[in-house]
Amino acid sequence: MDVADRIRRSFRALGDRPAIEFRGRWVNWQEVGRFADRLDTLLAEAGVAPDARIGLVARNRASHAAAMLALLAARRSISLVHPFLPAAALAAEVERLGAAALIADAEDWPPIAESCARIGCAGIALGEEPFLPRPVDGLEHATIVQAAHDGVIEILSSGTTGPPKRLPLPLHVLQRAVDSAPEGESADGPPPQINVWPLSGVGGLSLLAASGAQGAPLVLIEKFTAEALADAVRRHRPPMLGLPPAAIRMMLDADIPRAHLASVTAIYGGSAPLDPDIQERFERQYGIPIHWGLGATEFCGTIVRWTPAMRRAVGDAKRGSVGLPMPGVELRVIDPDDGSSIEDGREGLMQVRCPAIRPDWVATTDLIRIDADGYVYHLGRHDGAIMRGGFKIMPERVADALREHRAVRDAAVVGLPDERLGAVPAAMIELHDGAQADEAALLAHLRERLPSTHMPVRIAVADELPRTPSLKVSLAAVRAAMTETA
Template sequence: MHLAAVPEERARRNPHQPCVADERTELGNAGFAVRVRSAASVLRARGVRAGDVVAVLLPNRVEFVVTLFAAWRLGAAVTPVNPELTDGEAAFQISDAGAKVVVGQSDSPLVTVRVEELATAAPDEGPVADDEHAIALLIYTSGTTGKPKGVILDHANVRAMTEMIVSGLELGPADHSLLILPLFHVNGIVVSVLSPLLAGGRSTIAGRFRAGTFFDLVERVRPTYFSAVPAIYALLAGLPETVRPDTSSLRLVVCGAAPMPAELIQRVEERFGVVVVEGYGLSEGSCASTLNPLAGPRKPGTVGRPLPGQEVRLMDARGQLVADGPGEVVVRGPNVMRGYLNRPDATAETIVDGWLHTGDVGRFDEDGYLVLVDRIKDMIIRGGENLYPKEIENVLHTHPAVLEAAVVGAPDPVLGELPVATVTLYPSARASEAELLQHCRERLTRVKVPVRVDVVPALPRNPVGKIDKPALRRELAS
């Protein structure tokens, strides 16, 4: 079954079963299918056809999922836009993706279809698109060159990934996901929405995550699982000891986006009585490539075994597959992206002979579980968000006083890493830390803004004259 047909098929099989909900709306299968068809009519009236792109500039809410399936019904792709991006950042993505329309809340000047309009049209009567090779998602990820790149995932990619998640997490009609990760990430879309809906279950979409009230929501909604990042689990583990919630509905909880310390996994499992299933993957691989097996043994400190249907191997610097690590983690399978939108050179660097190069260094233990050792790239992972220093450095360089800038990750017990900038100024130029931070706030999403900007006379350099980022990291770590 093509993913675009999921709403109609669910409505046919069990029209009254709960499907998707948020803080405002609850839709059963029949109601969801009608909402999807109405939204498809609105998009069709705005000229959206097969092969077009629909940008969705929305926070987590039911209408995001409605728009996703409405676009797919027409054979169009969806590019989810982080609603916290600045107008300039969002406009770049919308333009780069070639979006025909932008669905969002009316307070954004970029919006061409207001979210309130989606339920106003008569349901679409056209056929449901069924091309497995049509683009389903354009997921934008920051690049080392400073500009985000559009990851092209077709329906075959997304369907293969969804089926792997359903199998790996043993999802079925009784499962109920609680979505707390942002829907502009492939994890939120695939693990918490598409997988339970395909398995016959349902999804409840939470608003902004707040540790202090999260378990109140769990007790009220009664989900069977949720997916989160290590930073969220650290915040939950840090709640007062008097917080002892009823988590009996949770069959499992999922952790991804960044390695979770084994000590934190143990603390969360023992305190809240849940099973933490950790996995690993990239947007370029549609979401996940390894998973700790639900039935066990689960091995904290590893990110599990390769998901069935994928090959996960290690490669040396000469491009040769090696049995003994460490080596670069490479992935091959039906979930691997078609490439980066309009970036053939970047695609050729990332996918070589069918192998997706992750930029991560790892090794396999004696039982075939993947252990991540390091990252080749300079990526900073802040609370599960991938940040690329070059993008932040480029913004700092636009300040007239900044001569050089280097951004590295500083260790943080809750968020994992925080971006710290070190800059030098032009001779006779003046700029305070507060001024440089404000410069960043005006041009970057909040999560990308450095927590500190150190102004120094000179940056450390290695023997060949390049800025010595390892030296900066060592200084921060100490």
């Protein structure tokens, strides 16, 4: 049984067992199954072919999760759309997508209905009360003619470095994420999963698909706060959590009581690098081990990871590593300039091969090094390198040095165009509550740690660094802000 078969089995077999919680209200698997049947009927009545592309403006809400599970179970072709776009940009994206049907929350329809009508796209509205989907007035029928998109899920990149990109994932690639998801079972069924990831991205999609395939209850958090997560953990007592690095930092900053996380025996993550100092502080304060990893969207999830057995074997000897390649995954390191293989522990570009997904080697823009024991260290993104008059600067190296200052909570570094040097680094920082630091003191701090070529031309202080829905720092937003004030 593949992921679609297993989700359909959950609809049929799990009845009144809890499926999705949103804002304190549960819907059960029988209700999700009825939702799926109703959605199938609406699409058929709208004349949407079984292999047609269907757009979904995916919010972290129960009806949206049910819609995604229904489309996966029916092996529909899904194109996900981020819901946080401004109204005009959302309308333009809908028109550009050209889907045969668009599914969106009732509150999202006013600015996009005209775009759907213009391209002949059928419209389906979602809401929590009532829970079942319903047609949008005037958009009951699809007239658009399009090529087949059989079985492909188009997800969106996080958009940390620029506009989100559409990445096609066949269903068998999503199957890998489901197969590698940790499972647990008790007399009452699988333990609940708490989701803080956007459903429109690979993290949220993978967790939702695994939950549907395993029949695990899923708790949705629409907008992350440390307090909302701690409340969900306290109420549902999950044994494991999957979190982005910013969430771990925010839990520490909020000083969440240790007792609220008492059920959690391990935390997993890998959407972005985790500062080793933050990891040590969290593990010391809460007594919960963090098993970090490295993911790749093309492979729908984690490719390198820590496991409890690895931590027992090496302890803290591999501080800063993201672990070992997962079974069935091969890595190699390539010189970014000439493409030659690097086998002596030096840094280079990561290439990945996972025969279960595709037989060839896949190039990435991730910089890594692999030590003599095979442990992988993630060193940033090569495509983010700043070339300053012939000197290559890795932004994360400068950001890491800024975070070492006692007043700095977080930092982001971007390259700004420079007529003479090509590009120069600029930094934006977020300070700890009540802390102060002027630019001169921060530059003096950096001069003790970095070459002169790495000095930022400017350091701006923000109340909060701009972030994507997955809580990564939005480098595109940082760059735009720094450019406007240059």
